[in-house]
Amino acid sequence: MIRTLLPLALAAGLAVAAPAMAQTVTTQSAPASWKPLPERASHVGEEIADGVATGALSDAQAHGLRDQFKGLLNLEDQYAKSGLTPAQLQDLQARYDTLEARIQVETHPASIESRRERTD
Numbered sequence: 001m002i003r004t005l006l007p008l009a010l011a012a013g014l015a016v017a018a019p020a021m022a023q024t025v026t027t028q029s030a031p032a033s034w035k036p037l038p039e040r041a042s043h044v045g046e047e048i049a050d051g052v053a054t055g056a057l058s059d060a061q062a063h064g065l066r067d068q069f070k071g072l073l074n075l076e077d078q079y080a081k082s083g084l085t086p087a088q089l090q091d092l093q094a095r096y097d098t099l100e101a102r103i104q105v106e107t108h109p110a111s112i113e114s115r116r117e118r119t120d
Helices: 002-027 035-053 059-081 086-107 109-119
Strands: none
Touching: 035 059, 035 086, 059 086, 086 109
C-alpha cells in the first residue's frame, strides 16, 4: 500500500510545485540586451546584409560572419530538439552577444580605433 501511495504523493507534490517553479522562471527579469532568439537571428542577418550592401564588410568578412551565424542557428536547432533549457538559452544569448559585437567591430573599425586612442 505504501508503494502505491508514494508515487501518488510525489505526483501530487509535483503538480503543486510545477506551476510555482514555472512562474519563478518566467518572472525573472531579463538582462537589458536580451531579445527573443528569432528577433536576434533576424537582426543579425540584417546587420550582415546591411554591412555588405554599404561596403562596410568585405566578402571575406561577411563569409566569416555568415559561417558563425549558421553555426549558431545549427546549435539552436540542436538544443531545441530536446527542449531548450535555461542554461542553453543563456549560452545562445551569450553567443549572439559575441556575434553582434564582432559585427559591430568589423563594420565600424574606426570607432574601435578612436576608443583605443582615447585610452592610450
